[in-house]
Amino acid sequence: MSNTTAVPTPGAFQFPEIYNFPPFFTRQPNESTWQEQRRQWCDLILAYYRHNRLYSLTLAEAITEPPFTNRQIHRSLRVDVLRELVDDLVKQGNASWTGAKNAKDSCLVLWRKPEVWASMIYQWANERGLFNTVLTVFELANGDDTAGQEFHNLDSVTLRRALDVLQSQGKAQLFVGTSDDDMGVKLFA
Amino acid sequence: ANEIVSMAEHIATQLNSPAASKLHRKDAAESDEDNAERVDAFRQYLLDLGIDSPVTRNTAGAVFHDELARELCDYLENYVSQCGGTVALVDAYCLYNRAREFSLVYPSDFVQACEKFEALQLPLRLREYPSGLLVLEDASSASDALIISRVGAYIASFGPLTASDLAAIEDCALTLAEERLWLCERAGALCRDESVEGVRFYANAFAAAAAVGAGRGEGDVQEPLWQYI
Numbered sequence: 027m028s029n030t031t032a033v034p035t036p037g038a039f040q041f042p043e044i045y046n047f048p049p050f051f052t053r054q055p056n057e058s059t060w061q062e063q064r065r066q067w068c069d070l071i072l073a074y075y076r077h078n079r080l081y082s083l084t085l086a087e088a089i090t091e092p093p094f095t096n097r098q099i100h101r102s103l104r105v106d107v108l109r110e111l112v113d114d115l116v117k118q119g120n121a122s123w124t125g126a127k128n129a130k131d132s133c134l135v136l137w138r139k140p141e142v143w144a145s146m147i148y149q150w151a152n153e154r155g156l157f158n159t160v161l162t163v164f165e166l167a168n169g170d171d172t173a174g175q176e177f178h179n180l181d182s183v184t185l186r187r188a189l190d191v192l193q194s195q196g197k198a199q200l201f202v203g204t205s206d207d208d209m210g211v212k213l214f215a
Numbered sequence: 216a217n218e219i220v221s222m223a224e225h226i227a228t229q230l231n232s233p234a235a236s237k238l239h240r241k242d243a244a245e246s247d248e249d250n251a252e253r254v255d256a257f258r259q260y261l262l263d264l265g266i267d268s269p270v271t272r273n274t275a276g277a278v279f280h281d282e283l284a285r286e287l288c289d290y291l292e293n294y295v296s297q298c299g300g301t302v303a304l305v306d307a308y309c310l311y312n313r314a315r316e317f318s319l320v321y322p323s324d325f326v327q328a329c330e331k332f333e334a335l336q337l338p339l340r341l342r343e344y345p346s347g348l349l350v351l352e353d354a355s356s357a358s359d360a361l362i363i364s365r366v367g368a369y370i371a372s373f374g375p376l377t378a379s380d381l382a383a384i385e386d387c388a389l390t391l392a393e394e395r396l397w398l399c400e401r402a403g404a405l406c407r408d409e410s411v412e413g414v415r416f417y418a419n420a421f422a423a424a425a426a427v428g429a430g431r432g433e434g435d436v437q438e439p440l441w442q443y444i
Contacts, residue, residue, distance in 0.1 A: 044420065044421075044424065047417070047420055048408040048410070048415070048417070049406040049407060049408040049417050049420070049421075051408075052406075052407055052408050052409045052410075054406050054407065054421070055400065055407070056400055056401060056403055056406070058403060058422075058425070059403060059406050059419060059421045059422065061425075062421040062422070062424055062425040062428070063421050065428075066421075066424065100410070101408075101410065
């Protein structure tokens with residue numbers, strides 16, 4: 027079975043037990059307690075974003091919604107704590123800040139690293155014999171040929187990151203079109 | 216009141232002076248016997264009110280703080296153990312000074328005397344918490360481990376606690392209850408929940424989860440499997 031076949035995500039997201047524990051939403055002063063709390067939050071963020079196929083996060087808006095708000099227990103994560111969590115995700119390569127430099131208001135959540143997306147796209151192109159043909163980025167993301175692939179309907183910023191990785195690996199060449207949708211890419215062996 | 220206080224201090228000094236004790240000597244003159252009776256009567260009044268022959272700088276001189284330390288321990292030991300082994304220093308100070316009535320002790324002298332407890336191997340200890348709170352503790356029974364296990368047991372029975380909940384359960388000052396909760400938090404036994412309702416402490420579920428995670432082994436990349444699907 028090709029490991030790039032999209033796995034359908036079943037139903038509603040299953041929150042971990044810790045999500046209903048009120049202290050989970052308070053930044054713990056005890057350092058080792060915080061390390062564990064931080065780890066659980068990072069796992070939760072990535073799992074939630076993957077399940078719901080979400081790619082970007084604007085901090086001020088996100089804290090009013092799940093997963094950063096749990097309405098059942100009337101608790102919300104504070105925005106400065108979320109900022110600290112995103113900094114951790116950035117350190118482990120699972121997020122990157124977007125928007126104004128040093129503003130830290132919004133970010134990409136890379137629940138799958140661009141390198142992994144890149145190799146999926148490359149493998150698909152190889153299987154379909156599409157090396158040395160120019161494809162538009164649009165058809166790569168949204169075309170019929172990629173239906174059923176994991177990267178089908180991939181968010182454009184994340185897709186662009188993946189293609190940049192391929193370009194830096196010498197496996198692709200990007201061509202700028204008149205707009206983002208017109209951007210082209212040629213993959214080669 | 217100043218006049219009365221200074222008069223009383225004067226009398227107390229006189230009572231404890233070498234001249235006063237001479238009145239009791241066997242070869243004292245007869246007229247001195249009346250004086251001796253009056254001195255004894257006055258001493259009795261002091262005894263009824265609180266401290267008998269209180270230690271003052273005049274009576275003890277250079278070893279004032281040592282003597283004061285011994286007197287403090289004598290007076291406060293029972294009170295401290297009745298209060299569960301720990302008492303805020305300010306409470307102990309007020310209690311003691313109230314008993315001394317006229318010959319009050321300066322706060323600095325009080326603290327200096329308390330600092331000598333350990334050196335003099337007396338049964339009480341002065342302890343300073345990280346927040347700056349000073350307490351007197353029963354040297355033998357007030358250990359951190361005891362506090363942690365006690366508070367853990369309360370939470371297991373009554374659920375998550377605020378500082379005022381703990382103060383009510385232990386019948387202690389609010390500041391002391393806070394210190395105990397913070398102590399348990401520093402030790403990793405508790406974690407906190409801050410909300411508009413205040414700060415409430417829970418048993419540390421994160422530590423339990425971390426203990427489970429430790430079974431994964433060090434060096435294992437802690438990435439969920441789904442990332443590689």
